[in-house]
Amino acid sequence: MADAVFPAWRKSSFSDGGSEDQSNCVEVAVTSAAVGVRDSKSPATPALTFTPASWSRFLTNLR
Template identity: 45%
Template structure:
């Protein structure tokens, strides 16, 4: 997986705060969306299919994960 992520172009949301308490997302990989912690860019990354990522983002937007 590391070889695949070597060409990932990670981006942080423009809505992120100044403390780097964010995730970064790479959507330039064919058939893959990669997510990592902005505080540890050389650390592990999670990988999702585009459909899984769309589903997750959709649920976050609707508040499905609110406590």
């Protein structure tokens, strides 16, 4: 989805974890209708999109 749909991208909190290569980051943008996930090295490529419910289940399963 375009940046117009996801206006505020945030980098993963792990991006500041002391790694020497900070270019390998995941960015996430959240709206009431969707969650977008993209590679920070390639912001122009299409983002993966999730419904808020499926994103929540994904994060729960990661924990």
